[in-house]
Amino acid sequence: KNQVEQSPQSLIILEGKNCTLQCNYTVSPFSNLRWYKQDTGRGPVSLTIMTFSENTKSNGRYTATLDADTKQSSLHITASQLSDSASYICVVSGGGTYKYIFGTGTRLKVLA
Amino acid sequence: KAGVTQTPRYLIKTRGQQVTLSCSPISGHRSVSWYQQTPGQGLQFLFEYFSETQRNKGNFPGRFSGRQFSNSRSEMNVSTLELGDSALYLCASSLATGTSGGYYEQYFGPGTRLTVT
Numbered sequence: 200k201n202q203v204e205q206s207p208q209s210l211i212i213l214e215g216k217n218c219t220l221q222c223n224y225t226v227s228p229f230s231n232l233r234w235y236k237q238d239t240g241r242g243p244v245s246l247t248i249m250t251f252s253e254n255t256k257s258n259g260r261y262t263a264t265l266d267a268d269t270k271q272s273s274l275h276i277t278a279s280q281l282s283d284s285a286s287y288i289c290v291v292s293g294g295g296t297y298k299y300i301f302g303t304g305t306r307l308k309v310l311a
Numbered sequence: 312k313a314g315v316t317q318t319p320r321y322l323i324k325t326r327g328q329q330v331t332l333s334c335s336p337i338s339g340h341r342s343v344s345w346y347q348q349t350p351g352q353g354l355q356f357l358f359e360y361f362s363e364t365q366r367n368k369g370n371f372p373g374r375f376s377g378r379q380f381s382n383s384r385s386e387m388n389v390s391t392l393e394l395g396d397s398a399l400y401l402c403a404s405s406l407a408t409g410t411s412g413g414y415y416e417q418y419f420g421p422g423t424r425l426t427v428t
Contacts, residue, residue: 242419298367301354
């Protein structure tokens with residue numbers, strides 16, 4: 200079954216600390232993997248997109264990694280800020296009905 | 312450049328009614344995708360349109376349908392509404408639809424919050 204699982208479900212960290220979010224998938228065929236940030240009440244905003252051949256991609260303080268062999272991805276946030284408080288969603292793109300399979304997200308809260 | 316706009320932003324309907332939601336993509340974007348987001352199921356892909364043709368479809372019943380116009384604006388329709396259709400409906404636009412191994416950046420609108428009573 201084509202699935203995307205994210206962990207942890209929720210996370211609380213102090214401002215300035217680093218954190219890593221995980222995404223495991225079983226989607227096949229695989230086209231690309233995206234990480235999105237979604238603030239409450241708003242649409243998701245793309246952070247990174249990676250294809251099969253890419254294993255690291257950065258966007259400012261956000262760094263995503265992809266291991267296509269183990270079908271795992273992680274999103275590392277460096278020096279967290281209060282504005283990082285949001286849901287982070289992992290999306291794997293396959294094809295046809297499985298064009299976009301979404302994880303249920305990790306809810307991150309950054310405390311001052 | 313203006314972002315993706317969706318109308319209306321909020322909607323309340325009664326079971327059995329039908330509803331039409333509208334999405335205007337970023338100027339120059341020809342692909343529009345629709346998603347349903349609920350607390351229980353998260354985000355789920357509904358369908359994707361490119362050049363007025365449906366290119367991909369998710370696993371939703373036939374009550375959910377859509378179309379795209381020549382100016383790339385898109386509408387989605389839900390007929391015979393059920394309580395479970397209450398959700399945030401998101402639209403995203405991109406320059407084109409990605410082929411195998413390729414991709415295009417997607418830009419999401421703010422969504423339409425649909426409540427079915």
